[in-house]
Amino acid sequence: MTDWVTFNHSWAYYVDSSNFSMQKITGKVPVGSVILTKRKEELDTGMSIINTDYHYAKASGVVDLEDKRAATKILTEQVFTFMKKNNQYPPGAKYKKSYKNNNVDVSFDISEYDKFTLRFTPELVGDDPEMFLMNLGTAAKRKFIPKDNWKIEAAKSSRAKCQTCGNNIEKDALRVGEPTYYMDHLNYRWHHFECISDDIWGIPKENLLGFEGLSSEQKDKVKKTLW
């Protein structure tokens, strides 16, 4: 049984260390979790940015972490524990870079906005980190849960460029709109469906606007690929 502690914050998530998904906090959080809280800051330019603060859930209550580095250190140990137990990378983690001194960096994207670089050292692994990581299976697939709704449609013109491959998206081709904000205005970056489908695998249907408006062949293709 996991113990939970109370934590109230208007905009907070914890990293579930059993599957490394990011969960919204609604009043309580499992002991041992890294917590991310978000706050919006208005800049002089009129633009606003989102700041993240890091915390850790102890049995006695939630404590503040000094910075992202402190959170990264805890996550590194949790990811290493997961790897030893499951013999694979957790969702969102992949090999990034190795160094002459045998350290290895693993990139770890817990959400589209929260990305960490975990450093695996011989001290942590108790062995050569590169050997340890090479023997792991690839990451389990994780369902993509977006913060904002994405869009799908048949391209209305051939003017948009795919933001993944850089080629034009031909009229009538299936295209996916990624929500982005510029100066608080919602906008979409377009991708070929084929170019982005791996990244949005498992996206809930209600977060993919426009699906119902597709042709039946297009619907079948989307269903087969994403769900």
Ligand SMILES: [Zn+2]
């Ligand atoms: Zn493309």
